[in-house]
Structures are given as C-alpha cells and as structure tokens.
Amino acid sequence: xxxxxxxxxxxxxxxxxxxxxxxxKDDVTGENGVFDPGANxxxxxxxxxxxxxxxxxxxxxxKLKEHxxxxxxxxxxxxxxxxxxxxxxxxxxxxxVICRFRAVGSFLRRYExxxxxxxxxxxxxxxTLKDDQRLDPPxxxxxxxxxxxxxxxxxxxxxELTQQIARIIQKQLADKDMDLYDIKLEFxxxxxxxxxxxxxxxxxxxxxxxxxxxxxxxxxxxxMLA
Amino acid sequence: xxxxxxxxxxxxxxxxxxxxxxxxKDDVTGENGVFDPGANxxxxxxxxxxxxxxxxxxxxxxKLKEHxxxxxxxxxxxxxxxxxxxxxxxxxxxxxVICRFRAVGSFLRRYExxxxxxxxxxxxxxxTLKDDQRLDPPxxxxxxxxxxxxxxxxxxxxxELTQQIARIIQKQLADKDMDLYDIKLEFxxxxxxxxxxxxxxxxxxxxxxxxxxxxxxxxxxxxMLA
Numbered sequence: 001x002x003x004x005x006x007x008x009x010x011x012x013x014x015x016x017x018x019x020x021x022x023x024x025k026d027d028v029t030g031e032n033g034v035f036d037p038g039a040n041x042x043x044x045x046x047x048x049x050x051x052x053x054x055x056x057x058x059x060x061x062x063k064l065k066e067h068x069x070x071x072x073x074x075x076x077x078x079x080x081x082x083x084x085x086x087x088x089x090x091x092x093x094x095x096x097v098i099c100r101f102r103a104v105g106s107f108l109r110r111y112e113x114x115x116x117x118x119x120x121x122x123x124x125x126x127x128t129l130k131d132d133q134r135l136d137p138p139x140x141x142x143x144x145x146x147x148x149x150x151x152x153x154x155x156x157x158x159x160e161l162t163q164q165i166a167r168i169i170q171k172q173l174a175d176k177d178m179d180l181y182d183i184k185l186e187f188x189x190x191x192x193x194x195x196x197x198x199x200x201x202x203x204x205x206x207x208x209x210x211x212x213x214x215x216x217x218x219x220x221x222x223x224m225l226a
Numbered sequence: 227x228x229x230x231x232x233x234x235x236x237x238x239x240x241x242x243x244x245x246x247x248x249x250x251k252d253d254v255t256g257e258n259g260v261f262d263p264g265a266n267x268x269x270x271x272x273x274x275x276x277x278x279x280x281x282x283x284x285x286x287x288x289k290l291k292e293h294x295x296x297x298x299x300x301x302x303x304x305x306x307x308x309x310x311x312x313x314x315x316x317x318x319x320x321x322x323v324i325c326r327f328r329a330v331g332s333f334l335r336r337y338e339x340x341x342x343x344x345x346x347x348x349x350x351x352x353x354t355l356k357d358d359q360r361l362d363p364p365x366x367x368x369x370x371x372x373x374x375x376x377x378x379x380x381x382x383x384x385x386e387l388t389q390q391i392a393r394i395i396q397k398q399l400a401d402k403d404m405d406l407y408d409i410k411l412e413f414x415x416x417x418x419x420x421x422x423x424x425x426x427x428x429x430x431x432x433x434x435x436x437x438x439x440x441x442x443x444x445x446x447x448x449x450m451l452a
Contacts, residue, residue: 092340110363113355114318114373124372129339137336140366146350147340 009053009204015084019074024050024057024081024200050081052221053202057083059225060169060201067168069161070196072188088188088198092149094130095139095187097158099123099166102181104207118181123163127155157195158187165197173208176223178215181207235279235430241310245300250276250283250307250426276307278447279428283309285451286395286427293394295387296422298414314414314424318375320356321365321413323384325349325392328407330433344407349389353381383421384413391423399434402449404441407433 001021005012013021026049054076061073072085100107101123103115127144128136144150150158162185170180183206186199199205203217215223227247228240239247252275280302287299298311326333327349329341353370354362370376376384388411396406409432412425425431429443441449 107369110360111355111365111369111373112360113357114375121372124368126366126369129337131339134336134338138364138366139337140352140364142350143333143337143352146347147337149340 009050010200018087020085020087022083022085022200024054024083026050049218051078052218053200053204054078054081054083055225056202056221057200060172061197063168063172064165064197067164069165069168070190070194072190072196072198083200085198086190086196088190088196090186090188090198091144091154092129092147095144095149096128096130096136097162097185097187098126098128098182099162099185100126100182101166101170102179102207104181107182123166125159125162127158154195161187161195161197169201169206172224177210178220178223179209181209183207235276236426244313246311246313248309248311248426250280250309252276275444277304278444279426279430280304280307280309281451282428282447283426286398289394289398290391290423293390295391295394296416296420298416298422298424309426311424312416312422314416314422316412316414316424317370317380318355318373321370321375322354322356322362323388323411323413324352324354324408325388325411326352326408327392327396328405328433330407333408349392351385351388353384380421387413387421387423395427395432398450403436404446404449405435407435409433 001016002014003011004014004020009025009027011023011025013023015021055078058073058076058078061071064071065073072088074084074086076083100121103111103119103121104117107121107124107126108115108117126138127140128138130136139149141152141155144155145152165185166180166183169183173180183201185197185201185205187195188198190196203215203220208215208220210223229237230240230246231238235251235253237249237251239249241247281304284299284302284304287297290297291299298314300310300312302309326347329337329345329347330343333347333350333352334341334343352364353366354364356362365375367378367381370381371378391411392406392409395409399406409427411423411427411431413421414424416422429441429446434441434446436449
C-alpha cells in the first residue's frame with residue numbers, strides 16, 4: 001500500500017491490484033469554527049466525522065450503483081475508515097460540479113439582483129475550478145472546452161449525470177423528510193476515458209435542511225442511517 | 227425631446243417619433259486617472275472623448291449594417307454628439323456580452339491556472355450581469371435561462387451575433403494593423419422581441435493593441451478614421 005496523496009479530508013493510497021484506497025480523516029471544511037461545505041479551509045476536527053462521512057458515502061454510492069450510475073466506488077471498510085475505488089483522473093487540476101435546488105450560498109451572492117433567498121432552482125448545474133488561490137472561480141461550458149479541460153460533449157454528459165445523481169440523493173433525503181438545497185460532486189475519467197463520479201458523497205458535500213433548519217453533517221448521517 | 231435616463235457616459239432622450247436620442251458625454255470609465263474599459267467608475271473627463279466615441283460608433287454601426295447585423299442604430303449627428311436609435315429593452319436589468327480573442331483581464335485573473343497571458347482564444351463569448359454592487363458577476367446560459375433573463379434559444383442567437391460582430395470589428399482593426407484582444411457589447415430586444423445590438427462601439431468597449439502596445443480610445447479613433 002503506497003501513499004499517493006494527502007488531501008484536506010482524505011488520504012489516498014495505491015493498491016497492488018491497481019485500485020486505490022481512500023482513508024477518511026476526522027477533519028471537515030469550515031472557517032472560524034463554523035462548518036461550511038463551500039469553504040476551502042480545514043478548520044474543524046470532529047470525532048467520528050471520517051467514519052460518518054464514509055458510512056454515508058458508502059450508502060449513497062450503493063444507491064447510485066442500483067441506478068446504474070458510473071462511479072469509482074468498489075467497496076468500503078467502515079471500521080478502518082477506508083473505501084476502495086477504481087483509478088480515475090480528474091479534469092485539468094480538478095473541477096467541482098454543483099447542483100442546486102435552492103438559491104443560497106455563492107449562487108445567491110452573485111445573482112441576488114434576480115433571485116430570492118431559498119428560491120427553488122430546477123437542478124441547476126454549475127462548474128467551478130478547484131483553485132483555492134483564485135477562490136474556485138465558476139467556469140462555463142465554452143471556457144472548459146476552449147481551455148482543453150473538458151470537451152463540449154463531455155460537459156453535456158457531466159451535466160446529465162450530475163442532475164441524475166442529485167435527484168437520486170434528493171429523493172433519499174426526502175424519504176427522511178429532509179430537503180436538499182445543493183450538492184457538490186466531483187467527476188473524473190476512468191482508464192477508458194469514460195466519465196464517472198469520484199470522491200465522496202457525505203454531509204460535507206451538501207446543504208440539507210429539515211423543518212427549515214440546517215442539518216449538520218454528523219446529524220445528517222445519524223438521520224439517514226438510523 | 228424628453229430626458230429619459232442619465233448614464234455613466236451617455237444621456238438618453240425620447241423623441242416624438244418613438245425613437246430615442248443618445249447624447250455622448252466627454253466622460254470615460256476608469257479609476258485613479260487610468261482609463262480601463264472594464265471599470266465601473268467614471269473617473270476621467272477627456273476633451274473630445276464623446277465626439278470620438280460617437281464617430282467610431284457610427285463608423286462601426288454602418289459597417290454592421292452592410293453585413294446585415296440587426297442593431298438599434300438609425301443615424302448620427304457628430305457635431306451635436308447625438309445618435310438616433312430605435313427603441314429596445316435590455317435583458318433583465320442589463321447584460322454585458324464579452325467576446326475574447328486573447329486571454330487578458332478578468333478572464334486571465336479567473337483562469338490563470340490554465341491560460342497564459344495573451345493566449346489566443348477563438349472568439350470566446352461570456353456574459354456578465356450589469357451589477358456594480360456585485361462586481362458584474364459572470365453568468366452562464368443555464369443560469370440566464372433559469373432566472374428568466376434570457377431563454378436558451380435567445381442565448382444561442384446572442385452568442386452567434388456576438389461572434390459575427392466581433393469578427394467584423396476585428397477585421398476592420400486588422401486592416402489598420404491593430405489587434406483586437408476583447409470587446410464588450412450590449413444587446414436588447416426591439417418592439418417585436420427580436421435581438422439587436424444596442425449601446426455604442428467605441429474605444430471604451432474594447433482592448434486593442436498595435437505593435438504590442440495598448441491603443442488608447444482616442445488614439446484608436448484617430449487611427450481608424452484617419
């Protein structure tokens with residue numbers, strides 16, 4: 001098992017069979033002690049956050065598998081906080097794909113002249129570059145294509161997959177009386193160049209509300225897997 | 227003649243025949259005494275800037291008419307610094323449509339991880355909201371559609387028109403050995419809902435270089451109309 005990469009919330013190891021092992025850490029993103037799924041900094045360490053994130057990730061990836069969605073997920077070992085995945089390369093130096101059902105966060109800050117807080121959005125998809133220094137700038141289909149990051153055809157696949165995945169997760173949350181406001185996904189290409197969902201799907205990737213109150217990631221895991 | 231609107235660089239008057247008169251002012255956008263076509267503030271007053279802007283605008287609108295491009299332009303009175311236009315309404319509270327042939331300005335600031343300064347771009351089109359308070363945020367085709375500002379069909383027309391117009395202007399400049407880096411256009415709907423180019427096309431709307439040096443708006447007018 002060879003260490004490959006140390007990330008904000010996960011470490012990555014190479015396995016002898018060519019697959020990879022993701023080790024979930026007990027760190028979550030946020031600033032000034034407040035959890036914020038959209039933040040770039042790791043500001044909090046929460047006991048059990050890694051295990052909770054992995055349990056929820058494993059739960060959602062299994063659901064996506066049932067729906068035939070291509071993902072990098074193979075299996076998970078909750079006790080060891082590890083998940084086995086197939087190899088995949090990210091687009092450029094990494095993209096974040098956001099699907100929005102409600103106007104909050106950076107969408108609202110940008111388009112407040114035209115949108116009300118919490119206004120329903122019909123699975124609106126946007127892409128941002130992973131670039132902490134430039135505050136993860138949004139980037140259009142045309143710009144992704146022109147800069148050689150993602151072709152126009154790949155963008156359409158990515159958008160379609162994102163909406164399918166977000167709606168499956170929205171449905172799972174709705175079954176527990178929770179409302180998905182937005183979710184952040186990551187994609188890559190497998191060894192055949194096919195687009196597939198990578199990374200994780202846990203409370204830290206989404207904004208979820210229940211009875212009008214924001215649901216913290218750890219609380220989300222408890223409600224979903226109760 | 228009825229005053230309708232006082233803008234940063236133009237005043238607008240309503241005419242009895244239903245058309246409008248734009249009166250060009252001798253103010254240009256910039257900050258701290260430096261002219262910047264991308265800035266939101268009016269910081270400079272230059273003798274003759276209004277007349278120069280109108281002469282160039284009139285020149286380009288006449289060229290576009292020859293190419294069958296729909297615009298709001300009817301005619302101009304250079305001495306009076308006025309231009310007569312047909313009525314048009316902007317999209318939402320106004321959009322700016324940018325066409326880029328070189329990676330500079332805000333494009334470079336956002337995508338510097340993937341683009342080199344001055345790198346050629348193939349008539350790349352992007353749209354920003356006119357919203358000084360939120361620093362004119364970029365907005366995607368999907369977001370424009372979802373927020374009811376511009377339909378997906380209208381976006382495609384807008385993009386196609388923008389590229390046609392930018393290439394016509396690029397050609398005119400190239401004939402005088404000048405290189406168009408980027409240009410900012412505005413569009414609206416006429417009384418039949420058809421999309422047409424509005425506002426002006428002068429040095430303040432574009433970044434132009436000659437022998438590797440930036441060409442100031444007043445210098446640009448002199449070179450083009452010599």
